[in-house]
Amino acid sequence: MSAFGLALTPMKLRQRRVLPGFGLSLGFTVFYLTVIVLIPLMALVIRPFALGFGGFWTEISTPRVLASLRLSFGMAALAAVIDSFFGLIIAWVLVRYRFAGKGLLDALIDLPFALPTAVAGIALSTLYAPNGWIGAILIAHGIRIAYTPWGVLVAMTFIGLPFTVRTLQPVMSEQSQDVEEVAATLGATRLQTIFRVVVPMLLPTLLTGTAMAFARGAGEYGSIIFLAGNLPMVSEIAPLLIITKLEEYDYAGAAAIGVVMLAAAFVMLLALNALQAWAARRR
Amino acid sequence: MKRILSLLAAAAIFATTSAQAADITLLNASYDPTRELYKDLGDGFAAQWKAKTGDTVTLNTSNGGSGAQARAVIDGLQADIVTLALAADIDAIAKTAKLLPDDWQKKLPEASVPYTSTIVFLVRKGNPWKIKDWPDLVKPGIQVVTPNPKTSGGARWAYLAAWAYAEKAPGGNAGKAKEYVANLYHHVPVLDSGARGSTITFTKRGIGDVLLSWENEAQLALKESPGQYDVIYPSRSILAEPPVALVDKNVDRHKTRAVAEAFLNYLYTPEAQLIEAKDFYRPRDPVAAAKYKSQFPNIPLATVESDFGGWEKAQSTHFADGGVFDQIYQPGK
Amino acid sequence: MSGKFQNPTQDPLLLRIFLSLVAIGFVALFLVLPLLIVFKEALADGLGKAFAAIIEPDALSAVKLSLLAAGIAVPLNTVFGISAAWAVAKHDFSGKTILVTLIDLPFSVSPVVSGLIYVLVFGLQGWFGSYLLDHDIHILFALPGIVLATIFVTFPFVARELIPLMVDQGRDEEEAAISLGASGFSTFCRVTLPNIKWGLLYAVLLCNARALGEFGAVSVVSGHIRGQTNTMPLHVELLYNNYDYVGAFAVAALLALLALLTLVFKTILEWRYADELAAMHRH
Numbered sequence: 067m068s069a070f071g072l073a074l075t076p077m078k079l080r081q082r083r084v085l086p087g088f089g090l091s092l093g094f095t096v097f098y099l100t101v102i103v104l105i106p107l108m109a110l111v112i113r114p115f116a117l118g119f120g121g122f123w124t125e126i127s128t129p130r131v132l133a134s135l136r137l138s139f140g141m142a143a144l145a146a147v148i149d150s151f152f153g154l155i156i157a158w159v160l161v162r163y164r165f166a167g168k169g170l171l172d173a174l175i176d177l178p179f180a181l182p183t184a185v186a187g188i189a190l191s192t193l194y195a196p197n198g199w200i201g202a203i204l205i206a207h208g209i210r211i212a213y214t215p216w217g218v219l220v221a222m223t224f225i226g227l228p229f230t231v232r233t234l235q236p237v238m239s240e241q242s243q244d245v246e247e248v249a250a251t252l253g254a255t256r257l258q259t260i261f262r263v264v265v266p267m268l269l270p271t272l273l274t275g276t277a278m279a280f281a282r283g284a285g286e287y288g289s290i291i292f293l294a295g296n297l298p299m300v301s302e303i304a305p306l307l308i309i310t311k312l313e314e315y316d317y318a319g320a321a322a323i324g325v326v327m328l329a330a331a332f333v334m335l336l337a338l339n340a341l342q343a344w345a346a347r348r349r
Numbered sequence: 350m351k352r353i354l355s356l357l358a359a360a361a362i363f364a365t366t367s368a369q370a371a372d373i374t375l376l377n378a379s380y381d382p383t384r385e386l387y388k389d390l391g392d393g394f395a396a397q398w399k400a401k402t403g404d405t406v407t408l409n410t411s412n413g414g415s416g417a418q419a420r421a422v423i424d425g426l427q428a429d430i431v432t433l434a435l436a437a438d439i440d441a442i443a444k445t446a447k448l449l450p451d452d453w454q455k456k457l458p459e460a461s462v463p464y465t466s467t468i469v470f471l472v473r474k475g476n477p478w479k480i481k482d483w484p485d486l487v488k489p490g491i492q493v494v495t496p497n498p499k500t501s502g503g504a505r506w507a508y509l510a511a512w513a514y515a516e517k518a519p520g521g522n523a524g525k526a527k528e529y530v531a532n533l534y535h536h537v538p539v540l541d542s543g544a545r546g547s548t549i550t551f552t553k554r555g556i557g558d559v560l561l562s563w564e565n566e567a568q569l570a571l572k573e574s575p576g577q578y579d580v581i582y583p584s585r586s587i588l589a590e591p592p593v594a595l596v597d598k599n600v601d602r603h604k605t606r607a608v609a610e611a612f613l614n615y616l617y618t619p620e621a622q623l624i625e626a627k628d629f630y631r632p633r634d635p636v637a638a639a640k641y642k643s644q645f646p647n648i649p650l651a652t653v654e655s656d657f658g659g660w661e662k663a664q665s666t667h668f669a670d671g672g673v674f675d676q677i678y679q680p681g682k
Numbered sequence: 683m684s685g686k687f688q689n690p691t692q693d694p695l696l697l698r699i700f701l702s703l704v705a706i707g708f709v710a711l712f713l714v715l716p717l718l719i720v721f722k723e724a725l726a727d728g729l730g731k732a733f734a735a736i737i738e739p740d741a742l743s744a745v746k747l748s749l750l751a752a753g754i755a756v757p758l759n760t761v762f763g764i765s766a767a768w769a770v771a772k773h774d775f776s777g778k779t780i781l782v783t784l785i786d787l788p789f790s791v792s793p794v795v796s797g798l799i800y801v802l803v804f805g806l807q808g809w810f811g812s813y814l815l816d817h818d819i820h821i822l823f824a825l826p827g828i829v830l831a832t833i834f835v836t837f838p839f840v841a842r843e844l845i846p847l848m849v850d851q852g853r854d855e856e857e858a859a860i861s862l863g864a865s866g867f868s869t870f871c872r873v874t875l876p877n878i879k880w881g882l883l884y885a886v887l888l889c890n891a892r893a894l895g896e897f898g899a900v901s902v903v904s905g906h907i908r909g910q911t912n913t914m915p916l917h918v919e920l921l922y923n924n925y926d927y928v929g930a931f932a933v934a935a936l937l938a939l940l941a942l943l944t945l946v947f948k949t950i951l952e953w954r955y956a957d958e959l960a961a962m963h964r965h
Contacts, residue, residue, distance in 0.1 A: 086866030092769040106799035180941035182895025189716035195554040285792025288897035305794035331790035424805035
């Protein structure tokens with residue numbers, strides 16, 4: 067999360083390069099980055115354009131591909147909003163309150179990050195299937211989660227939670243409480259203070275966390291395929307469609323969707339950079 | 350970095366070529382429901398081969414959706430033999446990667462299909478929705494579980510069985526068949542990528558009222574959880590022919606041609622046919638067929654050759670990009 | 683705190699209780715319940731059956747493969763992370779922003795895309811596939827492919843933790859050491875490394891957790907050969923699809939235990955070395 071902000075650190079133009087190892091470390095960094103990341107990504111980007119831009123456009127403009135992209139990005143956005151709402155409350159509780167078991171709560175937040183996605187997938191599908199603990203209760207009220215687009219949402223919300231909480235927490239704990247005191251002295255109620263003063267101050271950080279949860283959710287595969295119905299046009303996420311295209315020997319089609327997702331990832335990174343710049347200015 | 354990569358590569362070479370002389374490993378890329386079958390056949394063949402030559406053969410099997418497995422072989426999975434759900438997937442390996450000749454199906458008896466199967470309905474115990482035949486599947490409120498025909502072989506057989514039924518039913522034609530199949534897939538709540546995934550969805554997750562399933566997969570489900578399901582044979586189904594083939598280029602590279610060929614021929618022997626019948630695949634051998642007669646009810650079966658003009662045609666008409674199956678999922682259709 | 687003169691920066695009691703309950707409830711529902719169900723299903727037939735599923739040869743070989751893949755990927759990414767952080771944090775050069783953005787890119791790329799790119803490069807239908815096959819070098823569907831996919835998905839972890847930490851610490855100490863005649867290497871070992879050691883450990887821990895648990899990317903390049911190219915998460919999927927429900931959840935429980943162990947170590951690290959980590963997260 068923090069590396070994004072780096073670009074903004076003012077260039078300290080003192081004596082240039084007094085520390086040794088510049089050539090070696092930069093050389094290795096660039097070499098490793100090129101071999102592991104850039105060359106393979108190049109293979110991805112080139113593949114669908116073998117048939118020109120028209121070919122690329124034909125691949126991604128089919129209703130099924132568009133529907134899967136809409137589902138992946140739409141649900142990821144919704145999941146990120148849910149995560150930022152609850153992430154805000156959880157971070158607030160963790161930073162501001164003291165109660166027994168707080169340490170445990172704090173440690174558990176990172177579970178979705180540490181738990182393999184396949185494990186999360188089978189656990190969530192066991193819970194939310196009509197015969198599972200939560201699914202059985204919901205089905206009694208006519209709500210279906212597993213094997214519907216809402217299953218996608220549940221899995222993405224699970225995956226994204228640590229990103230919003232962990233982005234907010236350090237900023238919140240550093241934020242000075244003077245403004246809140248001032249607001250209170252000026253006659254604002256506590257709720258007014260929270261919603262008018264505290265939350266707006268946290269906005270850039272909140273958005274950063276939301277963007278990270280979104281990026282993670284949009285690309286998520288392992289936990290979703292066990293829980294979503296995988297129906298074309300309804301509950302088929304873009305990464306699954308990549309796999310399906312691959313299994314139909316449609317390499318160009320698979321790569322085309324991959325390129326769209328890669329472009330989205332890149333745009334997200336740029337947006338995160340901008341958000342970090344904003345957050346830095348606000349602090 | 351380079352050194353590490355070449356070390357890794359060396360390790361990989363070592364891992365794949367070290368098994369030789371008296372220790373032979375064969376890799377079988379197979380489709381989803383054959384896990385149990387090829388474990389049994391591998392053991393049977395290993396015993397026979399050991400008695401004959403003194404060598405130890407281990408059959409490793411990689412399972413997945415039939416299309417997924419073909420894709421892996423095309424991308425370089427070093428399978429010595431492929432045992433997939435339908436000829437079209439092996440055709441794809443021959444065409445795309447040229448790892449075996451186009452006429453691979455002529456290399457073994459019975460068009461390289463040592464055992465057959467069909468598509469049946471698996472319903473919950475007591476058949477609460479009284480599902481007897483294909484028209485019952487599209488009644489209001491019925492949910493049908495079947496995998497994605499794009500990636501699963503079993504699903505393609507199920508799709509064709511439904512199509513053949515609707516086309517051959519009294520007053521049926523291609524237009525009616527398309528309408529019926531489209532209607533059927535609108536009753537499907539989950540499309541798993543492989544047959545086994547669908548079975549798990551139906552059995553473990555309690556989704557759906559009927560599972561369109563391989564006969565062998567349905568029988569296995571009965572065996573795994575007795576008293577929970579019934580198998581229903583529709584009035585007509587399809588002769589499902591899962592073929593086997595040698596991956597020529599790979600066996601030559603591994604120098605495993607002799608043993609891989611012997612294994613494929615073993616699949617046709619009376620001993621292997623009994624194993625196949627025991628694991629719920631319809632055997633070719635009359636003796637095995639007679640012994641397990643009660644297990645395989647006789648119903649009229651369509652074939653891909655006579656009803657669909659062969660796999661190449663069926664594949665391009667129904668399952669290729671923009672084919673009939675894709676049209677079902679177009680909005681507004 | 684007395685009821686009447688409440689601290690203006692403290693929430694009213696009712697609000698505190700409400701928010702705490704929301705936070706705890708959300709975490710319990712979304713994070714704890716999935717974890718519980720994994721253990722519940724794993725122990726459905728008793729501890730003996732679960733244990734048997736873990737020590738069965740195919741499961742053990744999956745454990746071994748996962749450990750081996752992580753054992754190669756994590757040290758490589760650690761060396762890369764240190765080298766990238768040294769170049770970026772201790773030197774000035776143009777193009778730094780682009781370099782850092784590219785290092786972060788694998789974080790927001792879908793795991794499925796991460797697998798796909800290596801298929802396009804090393805697959806038989808890809809760039810180098812036939813060349814490699816002619817020379818009997820196996821990358822895809824063998825250990826190197828699994829390692830590459832693992833490296834890709836854990837690529838930014840060490841770098842993104844170390845870069846802000848080292849930027850924050852500045853260059854003065856190293857510059858002093860150099861001007862006193864220390865060599866570059868001994869400056870790094872004696873000055874830089876002690877300063878970053880806990881942050882480094884923290885990053886390696888997270889990197890390792892992700893490496894052991896990766897599913898989507900590895901699934902694309904593995905080939906799923908039982909007992910040979912199945913990692914732990916893939917073995918979970920295989921057992922799950924094999925009517926071996928208890929076995930699948932037993933291996934899943936093992937992975938969940940590893941995840942919990944990661945969280946414990948992480949909490950200990952955060953607790954003992956709070957200052958250094960706080961400095962790192964201030965960005």
